[in-house]
Amino acid sequence: MPEIRQSIATREWVIIATERARRPHEFCNEASELTEQRPARKADCPFCPGNEEAATMEMLRWPAEGPWSLRALLNKYPALDKEGKRVRCFDGIHRCMTGVGRHEVIVESPVHNTCLALLDSAAVTQTLVACQARGQAFARDPRIEHIVYFENHGLSAGTSVEHPHAQLLGLPLVPYDVRNRIEEAGRYFDDTGNCVYCDIWQAESAEGTRMIASNELFVAFVPYAALSPFHTWIVPRMHRPSFLSAEPDELVALGQILRDVLHRIYAGLHDPDYNFIIRSAPLQRSERDYLHWYLSIIPRVNETAGFEMGSGMFINTGLPEESALFLRSIDH
């Protein structure tokens, strides 16, 4: 019989389709070319070395002299406008705000045919350090209330440029979903005196059946109520609401475990498209006791359909325990 699981963090229910479940290897992306099979440089790629002049304004370049290994750029087609005032308007059904905010891109490597899974840990850490540095710059903009950090890897994950890059979007508001997560975490804290994310990583770590990897500072696991096959959380053991206050040694440890998990996914599932997101507290929130930042990876191995849109629920066609066992067992 299928099982319906509820996340104690978000209260979202997911149908674990035990009867319809596919074995982990059946999600393997056999058809498309691997990232590493592409050319190492493309003349028309806006992020490849040699095309720096054609790109948008550079916000960061490491190292500052000589060949660069990472750059941060303004997004050429920003979702929000860097300039302008935040103004709200209310008039009947018209409730809106000027689209001001920040939208930048982190070019993770000068090499076109690579990705975080194929880079070394130090390069992955460098991307995280750059995300944090640009996030800190966003945080000084008084119009920004919340930052979303994410990567789109592959066409079905919504990328338009192959060259490996992450993105940051600074929003002039706290999204409805984020507000709900804060409220749910607050209720859990009221009921138990604990941070729900601390309770989750400790329980997952103790139970072990959904664990993928861990190090001194992070644990990586497929959550009990995972929304899709191989959906992975990487949670810091240290309780902190915001990614912006993560310590340098934490970013080193995160670079190591993120690279490890992404390489397991790359090797085990043949370079599937994926998204990763960093969920961090809104900038103006000081709920130190019950918000906890973490990183979430969503391999795009199945489609969402009308049921998901109509209910907000997901049908996970992979067993979380099998997904975790598969990724844990990858010899890479």
Added chain:
Amino acid sequence: MPEIRQSIATREWVIIATERARRPHEFCNEASELTEQRPARKADCPFCPGNEEAATMEMLRWPAEGPWSLRALLNKYPALDKEGKRVRCFDGIHRCMTGVGRHEVIVESPVHNTCLALLDSAAVTQTLVACQARGQAFARDPRIEHIVYFENHGLSAGTSVEHPHAQLLGLPLVPYDVRNRIEEAGRYFDDTGNCVYCDIWQAESAEGTRMIASNELFVAFVPYAALSPFHTWIVPRMHRPSFLSAEPDELVALGQILRDVLHRIYAGLHDPDYNFIIRSAPLQRSERDYLHWYLSIIPRVNETAGFEMGSGMFINTGLPEESALFLRSIDH
């Protein structure tokens, strides 16, 4: 400058990407074959006439004698089990429920290469009447708390069988998203004494810039805070919480306007993949004053990516007013 709009029904924010917006015709699906270009019958299609014996249990056949025009079947790979007790379990991070419920398919026509856009209004109404009849059967099952009615048209909309069919899923719980919508509608009612959905369709109808079509009993429009290009709501003028209590004349009028809107989408955008969902009140709810059923159509003309997953917000790259003008102007 982009505009950030908020739905007064759901409080969800959407970025209307005015600068990155594409013109409506740029969303046209040029590549794939049209539904009508496929064969009219396929030997291996489980829903084609001649293969009835191989199918799962039949729940409905119209007409009962002679060649059928519509059938309702158990889903061959149900997401939930028809048999068994609803049992909850609570143990630390493990919060789950047995996966019991109902999952059926409505085969909308004996013809393989058709879809609701290509059928006549009477056939579309027949599908809606069948959805309601099977929903009423689900509602008699005391384990069922909420029903999701939906259609997945095309691969990227998550369908696995080409033959035109709708689906019903009866859930043993009220999903988190649905619960939030009820709460928001309740707050709006507290503040104004009105049903928010009644206020929305009346304002859209009076303003006119986002209207697509209307008849005596329904209005079809692209909502002010549409989540994606051509996202359409079809709302009954009559205030009623549940689709299950819609009157026969309403289903006739809905068949007419749904067929009209879907044909505009088919003709104007070259048969794009889409989902439609019917949002109806949970079965045990009697909030007669502020819940209002409606139908939502989501053409799958763009991908969701890391930003949407990380924030729950959407970036709409089509202006709602332009989407509506385009669909309103289709000469079909």
